[in-house]
Amino acid sequence: MKHYLGYAAKELRSSPLTSVLIIIAIVMSTVMTTVVAQSITTLQTLRTEQARYVNGDYHVTFNHLNQDQVHKLQAESRISNLGLYLSLGNSTIQDSGISASVLEYNTDGLRNHSRVTQMKEGELPQRPNEIALTDNILKLMKLEPRIGMPITMKLNVASNNVEEGSFDYTASFILSGVLEDDYTGYVSGLSLALVGEGTAERYLPEQYLLPSAEFKVKSLNAFQSTVDQIVRDLQLESSSVSYNAFYLDALGVSFDTGESEQTDNITSITVIAYVVGLLVLLASGLVIYNVLKISIVKRMKNYGYLRAIGAEPGQLYMIVILQVLIYSAIAIPVGLVIGLFTSGAITEMALTIIQPDTLIVKDQNELQQLLADYPNQNVTAILFGTVISFIFTCAASFPSASYAARVSPKTAIAGNQTTVHRKRRNSKPIKNFNRYFALINLKRNPSRSLITILSLFMSITIFVALHSFGDVLDTTGQISDLKQGDYSITSETVGIPESAMGQLQAHSGVKNISYMKYSKYLPGEIESDLTFGLSGDMLKIIGVDMETLNQLYPSMDNQKKLDFQNGTLCIVKNPIEIAGVQSQTTQLQPQDTVTVNNNMLTVEAVTPRALQLQGTGWVNGVDIIVYDKVYDKLTGHHMVNQMNIFMNDSADHSQVESLIQQIVDKNQGSRWLSYQKADEQLQQSFEQIKILMWGLILFISFIGILNIMNTIYTNINTRINEIGIQRAIGMDKSSLYKIFLWEGAYYAGFASLLGSIAGYLLSVFIQSATMDVWDFSNIPIIPILLATTLAGVTCLVATIIPLSSMKRMNIVESIEVVH
Known part of the structure; x- marks a missing residue:
């Protein structure tokens, strides 16, 4: 052919x-x-883009830097988008479960956060003592916003490099603008407030004027090695480094969090x-x-x-x-x-x-x-x-x-092309x-x-x-996972009776409720064999339901469940080591034993997860996490300090909110928070x-x-x-x-x-x-x-x-x- x-x-x-x-x-x-x-x-x-928009246009944050470290970082050729900010502390909004986190950004730092700097009215703060807050925070503060109006806030600021811990003070600001509402911070109990440059110097002692730096690493292929080298050059502690995990995950960049889950x-x-x-x-x-x-x-x-x-x-x-x-x-x-x-x-x-x-x-x-x-x-x-x-x-x-x-x-x-092989088969009608x-x-x-x-x-x-x-x-x-439920009811002091939880659970619109009982003690306030090295460290006894225990310890079998219920096992969250400070606080490991009020518990697992009441920060110290009724035995208390309410898809939210409000009204010192608007904003x-x-x-x-x-x-x-x-x-x-x-x-x-x-x-x-x-x-x-x-x-x-x-x-x- x-x-x-x-x-x-x-x-x-x-x-x-x-x-x-x-x-x-x-x-x-x-x-x-x-x-x-x-x-x-x-x-x-x-x-x-979504991750960058929601959480900021940066990769890494170095916290609490001195001026020499800031100058070295500004001269660093391996990074970009360097922005600086100072924290003036948090201001708790009464009866809301939300705190305003007051930050002073420089101009470059604001560019990294385009979402949270969008204005509803007025302008961003340009001068010292000017402040911009979100409309929803102003409403929670029971203020009718008016540009130029004075705003007084009680603030608490802490620094990991300061042994004496936190600093409380009162500051007066002038409202320069109203920020667009941002409910995504509700999941962590925080909402951002911005002040003009030079404000921190007017209120904070010198030892608290330690700026934090946010920046991008130019070479993502050498991301972790670059960060590690800069950390060594600046002689930083590893505890001073944090990562924008949402953004880095979206970019597909591996980074060292100390846990294996991120890379997986x-x-x-x-x-x-x-x-x-x-x-x-x-x-x-x-x-x-x-x-x-x-x-x-x-x-x-x-x-x-x-x-x-x-x-x-x-x-x-x-x-x-x-x-x-x-x-x-x-x-x-x-x-x-x-x-x-x-x-x-x-x-x-x-x-x-x-x-x-x-x-x-x-x-x-x-x-x-x-x-x-x-x-x-x-x-x-x-x-x-x-x-x-x-x-x-x-x-x-x-x-x-x-x-x-x-x-x-x-x-x-x-x-x-096909060979037919006929099989013997019984005849039957078609x-x-x-x-x-x-x-x-x-x-x-x-x-x-x-x-x-x-x-x-x-x-x-x-x-x-x-x-x-x-x-x-x-x-x-990842942000949504920080919250538990569609609503939360919190009482930090008195607590809420368990009967109120039963009343909510009986409502057809409620799918289920997880809850937490929470008590914290200074050394000597409760009998234990733990050692506390710093004056601010505390012992926290936390009682949780079985669902929360399963989340903290997924491999728990039926026998372990019985042991938790009988009060022989516990889960521990160890204290965070503070950079540059020697601490003698007990660091527990699995199979260690701890005695509280003459009750000996075996540590079954150590968790990195910090359990805290909504709207409150985590206090450094040792967390002893036990089953609900074991908490009652250890502390002598039985009131619930937080309920997380999960709704059915077809539920009438207005009816449940009305019932929640009735419970809050009957229990002095309690508050409730809806995550509905936060979910809507994240979904958008x-x-x-x-x-x-x-x-x-x-x-x-x-x-x-x-x-x-x-x-x-x-x-x-x-x-x-x-x-x-x-x-x-x-x-x-x-x-x-x-x-x-x-x-x-x-x-x-x-x-x-x-x-x-x-x-x-x-x-x-x-x-x-x-x-x-x-x-x-x-x-x-x-x-x-x-x-x-x-x-x-x-x-x-x-x-x-x-x-x-x-x-x-x-x-x-x-x-x-x-x-």
């Missing part, structure tokens, strides 16, 4: 419908890979992104493989003739590969153009469907700039998607090419011939049926799994990511539907001869329709069952990226039902369309049709 490669082009022209179907499959594969590649990059960019979380999210991308590519590759395989089988006699006249297997292999290259040359550029347009449309929809002032941009100009930046950022992702699409197209063609090359001429010309014949058809060509089911299976799996993937991208989940910052994610899900679902329709259409179109013979032996059009509809139903049924299970398992894996445990109880029922319905409708529609055109062909034409 001197010109055997020319035969490839002739084959394409002789089977235009098959060629069109294959080109469509490759186009859709390229579109999908391009959109997914660009959308995942955009999603990651938005996730980073980044790794899990990266793995999930690769798994989702791989599933998309496999779904596209299976469709291409299926269509090519059907095309090769249809032309098998032609390949047999070529082998009979002297063609070598390698030449047939090259014919198939050349056809795929021709298909790719036509389809991939078209798919790339469509993919670029589609991904741009999805991104623009996500960024413009909601008002920009509620999201990660401040105005329309910034929004347009953000849109303009995405194409440049995603060029690598687009090229990657195109190359991967081509590789998968070629990979999908190799099995078909190999199949064409290795079949013998005799078998190919005879057209009998209740539904059409359904029975459809099942026989699926079994007659198991490879074709399997690939068709796999194509649909992949699409269903992706559809179900992507619903969970969006949650992993939400960086505000995630809206762009959610909309873009839904756009991606719907687009992938649409492409998946087109792929399945293409596969089933090709499947039926290649069986025209078979359909003609069935009609020739007496099968009417109605039965023919029902047989193929049953085939489609079987495809949808098998794929839906397997795809739902696989999607559910992948969802569990995805959710585990943000949780410490594997939760198999959260079944994505709605996505599974939607995917199953779409699969069924797709298969039925894909079956009806080709049959509608074939029913117009007469029997002779069907049998004699040349493919």
Whole structure:
């Protein structure tokens, strides 16, 4: 065959419908890979923007620096975005559970916090003694805001480098502006207040004038080593270094927190992104493989003739590969153009469907700039998607090419490539011939049926799994986790009777309540064998419910639960070591024993988590965490100091709030706080990511539907001869329709069952990226039902369309049709 490669082009022209179907499959594969590649990059960019917007545009904070250390840091060439601030302390807002954290930023420091510096009225403080507070804090202070009005606040400031601890004072300010409400700080009981430069010098003693510095590290590849080197250069204690974990997690940067969870979380999210991308590519590759395989089988006699006249297997292999290259040359550029347009449309929809002032941009100009930046950022992702699409197209063609090359001429010309093995089976009546014949058809060509089911299976799996993937991208989940419940009721001194908790639990709108009993003692106020080295260190006895114990100690078995309930075990939070201060305070380890009021407890675990009442800071010292009734025995108290209330999704919040208010009114010194507005504000910052994610899900679902329709259409179109013979032996059009509809139903049924299970398992894996445990109880029922319905409708529609055109062909034409 001197010109055997020319035969490839002739084959394409002789089977235009098959060629069109294959080109469509490759186009859709390229579109999908391009959109997914660009959308995942955009999603990651938005996730980073969300983290930067919510928590500040910096990586690291160095706390309590002296002037020499500040000057060295300002000269440091390895960092950028250096901003400084001084803390004037916290001012507790009476009966609110919220404290105002008063900070003095320099100009560069304010630039790192664009979200919290947005003004509702007036201007940011420019001069000493000027202050700007949020509108909600002013309302809690029972003040009607008026620019220029005097505001007096009682403040408490502490420094880790000052042995004497905290400093209390009263300061008078002039209101320069009202900040936009920020409820996200409610989860930690703090709201930001800003003062003008020079204010701290007027009120704080010199030993408290120790600024903190926030900055970015220029080289993220050498992030931790750079930070460690700067720490050594400045001779800082490790306790003076803190990280913007939300931002660094979103950037995928590993950093040393002293715990292993952070790196594991980044790794899990990266793995999930690769798994989702791989599933998309496999779904596209299976469709291409299926269509090519059907095309090769249809032309098998032609390949047999070529082998009979002297063609070598390698030449047939090259014919198939050349056809795929021709298909790719036509389809991939078209798919790339469509993919670029589609991904741009999805991104623009996500960024413009909601008002920009509620999201990660401040105005329309910034929004347009953000849109303009995405194409440049995603060029690598687009090229990657195109190359991967081509590789998968070629990979999908190799099995078909190999199949064409290795079949013998005799078998190919005879057209009998399947050996039928009949099994002995008991005769039984056929209740539904059409359904029975459809099942026989699926079994007659198991490879074709399997690939068709796999194509649909992949699409269903992706559809179900992507619903969970969006949650992993939400960086505000880490902030939300700092709070417990939808409401909290707190009483620091007297406490609340347990009967009030029972009254709340009985309300239909309340899902469950976790609670805490809390007592703190100075050395000598309670009998214990603990040693306290600093005057400010305290012993805290904390009683919690079993759910909270499970969170602190997840590996607790039934015997351990009994031991906690019997009062033989406890969990400990050790005191924080203060930089430059020698402390003799007891540092407990697992299996140590501690005696409190003549009750000996064994330390079962040491936790890094600090339990504190809402709106109060954590006091340094030793926390002894025990079960509820054990606390009563150790302290002689039984009142509840904090209740965290979790609501049902359909609950009437106004009724529950009314009941909460009644409880607070009856118990002097108690207060309550709603986290509803904080949740709404955090959710708003995630809206762009959610909309873009839904756009991606719907687009992938649409492409998946087109792929399945293409596969089933090709499947039926290649069986025209078979359909003609069935009609020739007496099968009417109605039965023919029902047989193929049953085939489609079987495809949808098998794929839906397997795809739902696989999607559910992948969802569990995805959710585990943000949780410490594997939760198999959260079944994505709605996505599974939607995917199953779409699969069924797709298969039925894909079956009806080709049959509608074939029913117009007469029997002779069907049998004699040349493919």
